[in-house]
Amino acid sequence: MSTSISIPTTNANTAYLFPGQGSQKVGMGLSFFEKSPNVKKLFHRIDEILDKPLSKIIFYGPEEELNKTENAQPSIMAASLAAIITMQESLKNNMPAPAFVAGHSLGEFTAIAATNALDIDSCVYLVQERANLMQKACNENPGTMAAILGLHIEEIQKIETQFDIHISNINTQEQIVISGEEKEVQNAILMAKNLKARKSIMLNVNGAFHSPLMKSTIPEFKKFVKKLDFKNPNIPIVANITGKPIFDSDSIQKEIVSQICECVQWEKTMKFMIEDGITNFIEIGPGTALSSMAKRMGKNLNTLSIQNIEDIKKIK
Secondary structure, X not given: OOOOOOOOOOOOOEEEEEOOOOOOOOOOOHHHHHHOHXXXXXXXXXXXXXXXXXXXXXXXXXXXXXXXXXXXXXXXXXXXHHHXXXXXXXXXXXXXXXXXXXXXXXXXXHHXXXXXOOOHHHHHHHHHHHXXXXXXXXXXXXXXXXXXXXXXXXXXXXXHHHOOEEEEEEEEOOEEEEEEOHHHHHHHHHHHHHOOOOEEEEOXXXXXXXXXXXXXXXXXXXXXXXXXXXXXXXXXXXXXXOOOEEOOHHHHHHHHHHOOOOOEOHHHHHHHHHHOOOOEEEEEOOOOHHHHHHXXXXXXXXXXXXXXXXXXXXXX
């Protein structure tokens, strides 16, 4: 299996977006697996590295097994990488060349692989280590997450003062994710309803990610990160924590350690790219959450989600 990906680079008005945990669904990536021998090699190699039949869980479930953090994280990355490989094979010289890439939470690791800042095998080991440590933290400090729609950050901060919850993702001006122990999150949702939130959605995750409940993962994860051979990305990665582009390997390592407990500033990430002239966003991997958020941030923005072979045919 090739351990690197070749994405064309340019100062274009296009960016690639990679989804994070919660986007997983049974059957993702199967159309790419059936079409491409290289994608088959990718999934077989990931099964080999993880020493379990992850591809069977991805393609056929059961859903509750796929949703476990230690399975969901490498599965989403595998599905996104499968999409990129198939795009390369199908589009060849017509593959859109991004000026930036960005990944939401776990998706940042897909961005690292896609920009050759780390080879695919190492990325799989890295995501496996992250997922295992985070699952351990989930077992020690059970928690959950919820998206609150229709309230501004000041109102969410007011809720944060009343309950033991944390702001984990600022996705858009009016879509903010909180995390904490389940009872605290449920109480926060009730207060959000009283404050006239449009909607609250419990997320398909089994932990309070991007919060202090994950801090036990940091020492071991930091040690693991230092063992790997990171390189400068061949396309700038817009960072979750700062919403600014990363150009060097040292900054990547700091970013992926910090983002375990810190808030994902997705709105800042998107605003940076839009203000820099990006008008085309291609979400690569399962789900349409990132494309949907992009659409709400500007009427002149073009979005496309690549989840199967038919989606690739929409690229002109």
